[in-house]
Amino acid sequence: MTSLQSRHIDNVYSIATGTALLADPAASLVHKSWARCVRDHGLDPSRPTPARILPAQEVRVHQQQLEHFLRAARAGMEDIYRRVAELGYMVLLTDAEGITVDYIGNPAWDDQLRRAGLYLGADWNEAHAGTCGVGTCLIERQPMTCHQTEHFDATHIALTCTTAPLFDHSGKLTAILDVSALRSPEARESQHLVRHLVSMYARMIEDADFLRHFRGHWILRLGSAFGLVDVAGEVMLAFDDGGTVVGANGGAREVFSGLQQPLRGGAVSELLHMPMDAIWRLGNGGASALPFAHTVLLPGGGEYHASLIAPRLRRSPATAPASPAPQPSDRLPPLERIAGEDDPAMQQLIAQARRLVDRGIHVLVEGETGSGKEVLARALHGASRRAALPFVAVNCAAIPDSLIESELFGYTPGSFTGGRAKGMKGLIAQADRGTLFLDEIGDMPMALQTRLLRVLSEGEVLPLGAESPQRVDLAVVAATHRDLSALVAAGRFREDLYYRLCGAVLKLPPLRARRDRRYLIEAMFHEEAAAMGSTARLSETAMLRLMAHDWPGNLRELRNVLRLALALCTGASITPEELRLAPYRPSLDHRDATPPAIDNDDDSAAEATRLLDALQRHRWHVARAAQALGISRATAYRHMKRFGIVAPQRG
Known part of the structure; x- marks a missing residue:
């Protein structure tokens, strides 16, 4: 224990046990949290609490509960990460229980991030982790920074964490957005700009979820800036054709917080003290949103500029929504669907891939992060005779070292303390007769590479605690963005496993090098629009802007840009101004x-x-x-x- 940690522990004890602390309204959020940790949670700052990581299967349950919200959140996370990555920050998202359901960080720091608990499945609830950005934000329900020695646990005092709560369209606390760094300047003021950035993106994510959920209703946007109300309206009210309010975003709930009656179910005309015909005129009589805003005076005296957004999704209650018209790509076989005909290099890769299908050859897919390695693996699976059988994807970099062995190989009942009473079937066994996709294989620990080699060479898997192996029949596709041959030369990857995996190597080009970008953009836009129920189109000027972008994040970045544009689109078509493209920062x-x-x-x-x-x-x-x-x-x-x-x- 360092002298700094010792002083920190003494300071926490002296403040947390102060009798007048909780009654003092001026006490800081951090000091109140310290007191809760000692008095309510029974935590001891002198006893470090190791990171608690949930098994991958439990993490997936938490992710599924946020499925729709995660769409907009992931797009916002990608966008904010591109702006702070060079400063040493990472971005994570937790659910309302403090469980990390998504994160983005520099792969070069994976080991450090895992040790610090800044990765998938980590539990940052205050009752377990003590005072921290996520856990304390969950209780206080407001943006905050937990900087270095403000953390309760002495092992966390090198971290700085800035967080903001995320509320869904109904006002329910749903998630926490967190921007953290392993190291930072000592001064707390160094995090002020990050705090403003996190708060801004939290509001954007909330508003994207609000617009998605109420895309079938009229939406009134109110903003204090005349020229920005259509893209940055702080207050949003959703109402039906009869003028009844059906939803309000966080800004609206705050502005109208003094009302005696609830917002939902009230008349929008009464809220604004305006007749409905005047409200309809805000949107040109209901045809579409005007390109300029009108001034609205709220009952409390606030002056806002307003615009009205027409419903983007109109459905008859008695009629199921019509399916979107099939695109040419929908009728193609799985492999041919992943590339356009105007890219000779990709067509050659697809032809090679098709020759490998059902030949019993392990395939290694190489490519940059986000270039579509899993998409290609799924296409290989879909083109094979195993298509109706399981496709099991394993991200070797996302599962903690302490869990990856049990996750991959499974275990028998009573194999170890904390395991499930009935044991667990491993991911390899779950892929039996189907396809096992090993993503980021270069990050697999050396100790497990030996066990994986036996699976590939003998076709057998031995669960932890089992005495005899189980036979498995697998098609194996591995993927990496690393140079495996260099890892072999450095002694960090088994040479025999390397040659076993690369029976055939398929090298995916980055998106910026592909000549079928227009095909990919159109196909992905159609897919995302259909998933969100949007009828918006992509303007030609927006298409040209997308075609010219460098796409450092490849297909993953493209998908997030399209999702966010669709979520925030207020008109019939998406314009270049609605594309949130990161500045061109080349590598x-x-x-x-x-x-x-x-x-x-x-x-x-x-x-x-x-x-x-x-x-x-x-x-x-x-x-x-x-x-x-x-x-x-x-x-x-x-x-x-x-x-x-x-x-x-x-x-």
């Missing part, structure tokens, strides 16, 4: 060989790539890069602004 790994000069006839994506390559070759010296491209420095700066290219921070 050195993304360089391509390029011609020496910019050709004004090339498309935007090619121009951006050439400019980026020149900047990287000349160490971001703009004048030298411009000279190499045969353009002026002013033109180079203009192109950088056009494509959103930002020089990396130095230091």
Whole structure:
């Protein structure tokens, strides 16, 4: 124990046991939490509490309970992570019980994040973890920062965690958004900007869920900024054709909190003290939302600018919704569906993949994170004679080291303390006669690689505590974004397992290198729109913007961008302004060989790539890069602004 930890423990005890603390209204949220931890939860700051991690199957149950909310939340998490990743932060989402149901972090820090409990399945409820960003936010129900020594547990005092509660469309506390870092400046004020960012994204996620849920109703948006009410309205009310309020977002619940009667079920005209014909005129008589806003004076004296959004999904109560028209891709076989005909490289990969189906050959899929490795694995499964049998996906990087052996191989009754009384069937056995997909195989611990080798070579799996193995019949597809051959050379991956896995290697190109981007964007947009019940279209200008984007997050980033755009879309079609694309922040790994000069006839994506390559070759010296491209420095700066290219921070 360090001297800092010892002083921290003494400080927690002295404040938490103060008799006047809980009665003092000026006591901080943190100090009140310390008192709860000692008096109510029976925690001891001198006894570190190890991270409690739920088994993967229990985590999936928690995730399923938030299935619809997770769509908008994941898109928001991806967006905020792209803005804070370079500063050393990670992003996680917990449910209302404090269980981590999703997280995004730098894979290079996986071991440290796991030890700190900042990963999938971790329990951050205050009763277990003590004062922390998530647990205390669940109780206080307001944004907060728990910075370093504000944590109760002395083993957490290096962390900084900033959180905000997420309420669903009905006002129920549903989740906690958390941005954390393993290390940070000592000053608590260093987290102020992060706190504002977390609060802003929490509101955006809530509003996206609200718009999705009430997409079949009229929505009145009220905002204090005249020009931003259509995209950043703080107050939203959903009402039906009769003018009855059916829902209110967090901003509306706060503004109208002084009402004697509940918001839901009341008349929107009475709330605003406006006749219904005046309200309909806010949306051009009900046809569509106007491109400008009107001023509304609320009964409490507040002045807001208002606009009205027409229902995006109209359904007759007596009639089931019509199925969306099938797209050409829907009629293709599983493998052919994952790529467009205008990408020769992908067509060659698909032809190779089809020759591997049902040949008893293990397949290794290589590609960047988010490039569609699992999509390809599922397509291989769907094209095989095993298509009607289980497809079991295992993310070797997401399961804690302490659990991965029992999760993969299962265990017999009484194998170890804390296990299920009836034992558990492992994921490998669950995939019997089907396909086992081992994602991020490069992260599998060395000790388990030996056991997996036996499964692949002998076709047998031995559960923990069992005396005899069980036969399994598997098609195995492994995937990685790492260089496995380099891991083998470094002694971090078994050479015999490597050669057993890569019976055939399929290399997926990143999205920025694919020539069928339009096909992929259209197919994915159709899929997401159908899932959300949206009738919105993708404008051609938005399509061009998507085509020119660099997509560092590949297909995963594309899906999240489309989901968020559909959730927030207020008109008949999505415009470029509604696409929340991260600034173009290139990686050195993304360089391509390029011609020496910019050709004004090339498309935007090619121009951006050439400019980026020149900047990287000349160490971001703009004048030298411009000279190499045969353009002026002013033109180079203009192109950088056009494509959103930002020089990396130095230091």
